[in-house]
Amino acid sequence: MRVGVLTGGGDCPGLNAVMRAVVRKGVQRYGYDFTGFRDGWRGPLEGDTTRLDISAVRGMLPRGGTILGSSRTNPFKEEDGVRRIKDNLAKQDVDALIAIGGEDTLGVAARLTDEHGIRCVGVPKTIDNDLSATDYTFGFNTAVTVATEAIDRLHTTAESHMRVLVVEVMGRHAGWIALHSGLAGGANCVLIPEQRFDIDAVCGWVTSRFKASYAPIVVVAEGAMPKDGEMVLKDGSTDSFGHVRLSGVGEWLAKEIESRTGKEARTTVLGHVQRGGTPTAFDRWLATRFGLHAIDAVREEAWGSMVALRGTDIVRVPLAKATEKLKTVDPALYEEAGVFFG
């Protein structure tokens, strides 16, 4: 048996840890061979491969990024894409594919399996934790940890000076990173994409916070939007991911707060720091277990399935489920955390 592996979509700490587990167990326990495909679906589409054996994954557990590279290539948007993939898999003697990626990458895997009989198993990956079929995705804990450490550092500044500190974190459509890091870091206000925020209310909290105690820390997800403010924060362009580009809600918020409350405000924009670097112990554990179970799914020919975390168990769910609905922050959970905000 020869198994192909690819990683698609954005960077996420733990991708290499998944591959290491897949290869170590596949080689040692099942005697499989592996082929790495470069840059997500571009690899099988163009037949671009790389060696993937035990020595290739040595030392990869703590390494962020992906040794296979990544892309957003979608074979269904390429001429003759499915046939070219089939040809290349045949040429490489690849019997099955493990696709590690988010909604888009796994959506392709689901269709390739269901509609074209290509034997795929999926591993979910999203820094944003917005896949509904799994309790958590690897990378998310790392992002929350990085953001929380940043918020920790801001507290002493907030105590010493009278400045509002705004932290912009990742999350275009889901506020999980904002909510978890805001709660873990002891922020005074957390703004998420799921609920339009009222800039007057935010400024009210800021003002009351100054009266009660020291300066406020505001965590805002990059995708959070003010009521009636959409046009302000979007510019017309789109990036390579096809996303409409936002123009910086953190900086916008700081300026609005300054002009409305008369208090100085400063912004931290963490950006890609949240998705790079070594995974946390939790994410290495989760990524490793996903890898071990993904190769078992191949062994057991569970084509079209995806590994997922449920409590402390790794289970299998249909690939299609992973892509069916975005897991956004439950309003009840946001409300629960609201004890600490405002």
Next chain:
Amino acid sequence: MRVGVLTGGGDCPGLNAVMRAVVRKGVQRYGYDFTGFRDGWRGPLEGDTTRLDISAVRGMLPRGGTILGSSRTNPFKEEDGVRRIKDNLAKQDVDALIAIGGEDTLGVAARLTDEHGIRCVGVPKTIDNDLSATDYTFGFNTAVTVATEAIDRLHTTAESHMRVLVVEVMGRHAGWIALHSGLAGGANCVLIPEQRFDIDAVCGWVTSRFKASYAPIVVVAEGAMPKDGEMVLKDGSTDSFGHVRLSGVGEWLAKEIESRTGKEARTTVLGHVQRGGTPTAFDRWLATRFGLHAIDAVREEAWGSMVALRGTDIVRVPLAKATEKLKTVDPALYEEAGVFFG
């Protein structure tokens, strides 16, 4: 309503975060008052109290340890213990108790509720993650993170020199910290209390590892025992926790490996570093949610219950369940991880 709070047993990052959440929600949402009892059950037993209000818990989210202190006092072993507790609760106008602790502390809470009608709610706490009623306990992720960072640092030494590196981590009866940190750190051998180890097999792995690659890293739980080796590692004395004292399996292992394989070995004993200091983001989140739900359990008069994590939900379980059975490492999970060991 006036609610008493106490923390019992060993140190654990997140204790203060639980209290902060209990007090913030209790005061702000329900208008409750709080009384802190010092040093676990010694507090209500002797009527030793301290102020516990919003200003007392300010800034406590990232602080390790417990502002209430802790002890192993068991009122059922004290003369007239239950009556003295009842008298002191009455004297302080305390209507209900939130007990944060492990097996022993919660066992007392269960009996006080069930047998004596004292209104208790429990919050589980163990660095060792060995309570069966909850997916995880807070503090565990922090301990694993500290141990993993230590193992990470040893890898480059193992690459450069030809020495066996032994890391002794916490875990007298359960190997969760060893297993998780060993897996996350990429150790080559993990020894846990649940399975007696064969020193000949360990030395065999060490020798083969040197042949295959660079020097091995061995993670050993403090309670791990060699086959037929119990007497070697226990000295006769007991500590204040009533535990039989072990005499250092890490150091013992290093010496045995040296004399049997001829390779030099060095030991790191992390000790209390694993249970002190600031909690990780994960543990702050878990501890905070436990606190929020514990005060809700008081609100809803769910006496004799304990909060617990199931997947991403906080649920309630009977206090008695928490103390009924130690959650040790599932052999299947140890076997699953074994791909990377040996």
Next chain:
Amino acid sequence: MRVGVLTGGGDCPGLNAVMRAVVRKGVQRYGYDFTGFRDGWRGPLEGDTTRLDISAVRGMLPRGGTILGSSRTNPFKEEDGVRRIKDNLAKQDVDALIAIGGEDTLGVAARLTDEHGIRCVGVPKTIDNDLSATDYTFGFNTAVTVATEAIDRLHTTAESHMRVLVVEVMGRHAGWIALHSGLAGGANCVLIPEQRFDIDAVCGWVTSRFKASYAPIVVVAEGAMPKDGEMVLKDGSTDSFGHVRLSGVGEWLAKEIESRTGKEARTTVLGHVQRGGTPTAFDRWLATRFGLHAIDAVREEAWGSMVALRGTDIVRVPLAKATEKLKTVDPALYEEAGVFFG
């Protein structure tokens, strides 16, 4: 002897560590009493004091920020400022002052000593490391460490994706943080305020870097300016520090690079994260030694002097020297580091 202590200017990790050392040695060895003045020179100006004894500084070694608060108040700009300070010192029985601060705060201390006979000793403080009388100031190592950890995390993203990563760090007039963190983090381009940069050259490096290897990481000090670009980056307003406000060179740079090279670019703006939080071991050591030597300077009546680091020694220099010239990055040092840039 009663000694007053104040902290002025921006936040800096290590301020509390200085105070702790001053008070511990002053009380234990010399039997002095202390008075804390709040918010820099505003404290003695308005007679706003706080208790400063051994219990007040307990646990303060690892705490960022300043328990005395800070401000930019300048008594020479206040009506009758010097006389009010003299009156308040007399009223509080304060015999001498230790002023911990940067150029502005120490400049006031120098004039108060030299022109008005107020007995001052200074401790240098600047996150930016731009005081010429000392090898290093505390806080700088912490800022560099925070920035380096951020750059470390970006490397794996740069390896996996084809995006330019821009990191904006502190440094309005001096590029020390940019240079040290850029060198320690392995950045490919470091832009500092001391040398106007040529945006065409930057884009040339970016393009060549993509050809040679993976994506480039660009570190830019907040005060760096493109040739002929000043107007672009300054808006008209000034902040509470009297600084002309910059409008974000990091974001500007990312947009220019995108439009000129066609490569996507993303920005991280670390902001106040660099100046908050716990000091590094190096900064705690330096701050503590500064404190120990500052109280010795009081003991030896070395009024008008400031403690400074020379090699591994703490020496005394005239306060006036500290404020006379900004220590900017030596062009030879920038050139030396240039091996790794471009």
Next chain:
Amino acid sequence: MRVGVLTGGGDCPGLNAVMRAVVRKGVQRYGYDFTGFRDGWRGPLEGDTTRLDISAVRGMLPRGGTILGSSRTNPFKEEDGVRRIKDNLAKQDVDALIAIGGEDTLGVAARLTDEHGIRCVGVPKTIDNDLSATDYTFGFNTAVTVATEAIDRLHTTAESHMRVLVVEVMGRHAGWIALHSGLAGGANCVLIPEQRFDIDAVCGWVTSRFKASYAPIVVVAEGAMPKDGEMVLKDGSTDSFGHVRLSGVGEWLAKEIESRTGKEARTTVLGHVQRGGTPTAFDRWLATRFGLHAIDAVREEAWGSMVALRGTDIVRVPLAKATEKLKTVDPALYEEAGVFFG
């Protein structure tokens, strides 16, 4: 010009960063070629070489350990050692050598240059900071940082429980790591090899500390010895470094304190964790600058010299000076820090 590079002695974070700087500047600025010799002096002795070019050092800045490996081989103790080295250098067309190491490694380089005309330049390396010709050596700041983080974590445990916490750190002959980390971590007692300690005095401090405040933290260098206690702590054997083996002063101390004061004590033994893993920003800066200046020394034919740090400058000193006298802790400095101890 072809330059050989070797690393000798114990592991030290920053070794790879030195090599990266040597190679980058040597290739890019001077057009040199490089040969890596494996395992210290064993490499040139046996002609064991490895490729050392720009791609070999890529990504090596943050990596601990040494890609060249290390050993304690001393060519002056090998038959015909010097002649064999000369032959192998000739065979490899190596014109000059950069030796990175401690007292032993550099001592060999000094003799090879002075007595045998082999063209050597040295870079000082010792985790212990005990070389007298330089203000600091790289690796030391990393070790202090690791030890300080461990002490930080112990404080909350010391606050919550009534246990003495003993931390054993590196330092066989010099107490620099103990002193710096003890001071930076806020330890209550620091014991160093330079001064025999009085166990009665230590127990006296422990007892008085419990009365004054919370539980004490004791930092002890591995080479610290009680008065009249030498025999207790040494066992007869020697390790591969020719060091007499110590049998654990940390554990010994904890047991003595327990039996003499009746207080429980726990030990943390950090071991090789202090010398492994990624270097701090400070050590990367220092190692990089050492490398840049070492290749300049080759360029300028400064044979027999070693690079060293003086203040913020890198200077050259005779290799012989580096090996002439161990830099131990100045009693005045230990006394200065004593404000915080006892």
